[in-house]
Amino acid sequence: MKIITLTVNGNTVQKAVSDRTHLGDFLRDVVQLTGTHLGCEHGVCGACTVLLDGEPVRACITYAVACEGRAITTIEGYESDPVMSRLRAAFQTHHALQCGYCTPGMLATARDIILRLPQADEQRVRIELAGNLCRCTGYMGIVAAILAVLQDLREYPDAQVQLLRVAIAEGRAEPIDAPRLAQAFTSFEAKRQLGKLSESSEQPPVRPIGMGGVADTQGRDQQVQQKGTKVNASFDVPFGLEAVWTFMSDLKAVASCLPGAQIDSETSEQVTGNIAIKFGPMAASFKGSAKIERDAAQHVAVLKGTGQDSVSQSRATGDVRYQLEALSATSTRVAVELLYTLQGPLAQFSRSGLVQEFVRRMVADFGKNVSQRLAYPDTHKAAQAQAINPIGVMLSILWQKIKSLFGVR
Ligand code: FES
Ligand code: FES
Numbered sequence: 001m002k003i004i005t006l007t008v009n010g011n012t013v014q015k016a017v018s019d020r021t022h023l024g025d026f027l028r029d030v031v032q033l034t035g036t037h038l039g040c041e042h043g044v045c046g047a048c049t050v051l052l053d054g055e056p057v058r059a060c061i062t063y064a065v066a067c068e069g070r071a072i073t074t075i076e077g078y079e080s081d082p083v084m085s086r087l088r089a090a091f092q093t094h095h096a097l098q099c100g101y102c103t104p105g106m107l108a109t110a111r112d113i114i115l116r117l118p119q120a121d122e123q124r125v126r127i128e129l130a131g132n133l134c135r136c137t138g139y140m141g142i143v144a145a146i147l148a149v150l151q152d153l154r155e156y157p158d159a160q161v162q163l164l165r166v167a168i169a170e171g172r173a174e175p176i177d178a179p180r181l182a183q184a185f186t187s188f189e190a191k192r193q194l195g196k197l198s199e200s201s202e203q204p205p206v207r208p209i210g211m212g213g214v215a216d217t218q219g220r221d222q223q224v225q226q227k228g229t230k231v232n233a234s235f236d237v238p239f240g241l242e243a244v245w246t247f248m249s250d251l252k253a254v255a256s257c258l259p260g261a262q263i264d265s266e267t268s269e270q271v272t273g274n275i276a277i278k279f280g281p282m283a284a285s286f287k288g289s290a291k292i293e294r295d296a297a298q299h300v301a302v303l304k305g306t307g308q309d310s311v312s313q314s315r316a317t318g319d320v321r322y323q324l325e326a327l328s329a330t331s332t333r334v335a336v337e338l339l340y341t342l343q344g345p346l347a348q349f350s351r352s353g354l355v356q357e358f359v360r361r362m363v364a365d366f367g368k369n370v371s372q373r374l375a376y377p378d379t380h381k382a383a384q385a386q387a388i389n390p391i392g393v394m395l396s397i398l399w400q401k402i403k404s405l406f407g408v409r
Helices: 023-030 082-093 103-116 122-131 139-155 159-169 178-185 188-193 241-248 251-257 345-349 353-375 390-405
Strands: 002-008 011-017 049-052 055-058 071-073 229-237 261-266 270-279 282-295 300-309 315-328 331-343
Touching: 011 023, 023 049, 049 103, 055 103, 082 103, 082 139, 082 159, 103 122, 103 139, 103 159, 122 139, 229 353, 241 251, 241 315, 241 331, 241 353, 251 261, 251 353, 270 300, 282 315, 331 353
Parallel strands: 002 071
Antiparallel strands: 002 011, 049 055, 049 071, 229 331, 261 270, 270 282, 282 300, 300 315, 315 331
């Protein structure tokens, strides 16, 4: 017998084991964690899959003594895991288990797929799952559940999951580190509420303009399911950081560069106006107001607005966040993040790639106009609402998809 010390689900465990004891027996019989199931005990069925330093291994063909000093995660150890909480819900929705015998191992493998292969399609998921057998043969539900989680994360990126993906890609099995997450993903909203952007810091710090569940600044887990569509875009302007920041702080000047936008009234914190858009035969004119928050030190600003289309009566709510970054003394990058929801007849467009492409084109046009205005400050002609050719947009999306299919960036 040997005394071994290892970490199981974050707890230090020190026990005496024989050289021949495999990890599955050790977990079940010695540590009393019976969620790890044993099927074939030959490394074939995958029922015993657990994480060893973050990587899936067969517990039945891993000696416990070989795990000295290592970290094991079993099915009992995923309480606050952001991927596993999604998988649990998806397994339930898609009826991905019958007797449940294979489920602990399936979930461990599924989690690995979600983290390692964000773009996996059905065929790839099935190949990755080939080492996990379900004696109830419930593969369709299992595959559907995994694909649903992958799709959801593509539509609504989750900061915690992203951090785990980075850790895996870097070969680290880092457990969820809430303070670090909080630091890495403190959003503009969180900063504001922490008093960095305004004096009113009485509200509790909250997490963010993120899409998924994330930890708050005190390390608790908050499921902030903020629904909406996020579009990121950026443009570079051949002027210095301060010149661009000054220009971007002048909302009338900004509106004159945004195709179709017009400002009716403006204070230092609030603006009202409208924006007209045309997309093929579709035309809309949103009238509304927005609050502005600026962090001059960070060169970040957020407009939080709502508006209504006078024709379709569709309502839009959204945050436009932009951040400036100096690329050189004479060049600045403007990163724009748009998070929006649409309600009403136009909502059918809200998640489509068409709208995302539309917004990116608008941002690109806006960038060109900003450069133009900075170069020729006396030009006061407002940018007109441009009719964007939907066929061109669709071809562009198709091209992007073809490129991603072949791994071309
Ligand atoms: S019990 Fe370990 S692979 Fe089957
Ligand atoms: S659900 Fe029964 S073995 Fe998979």
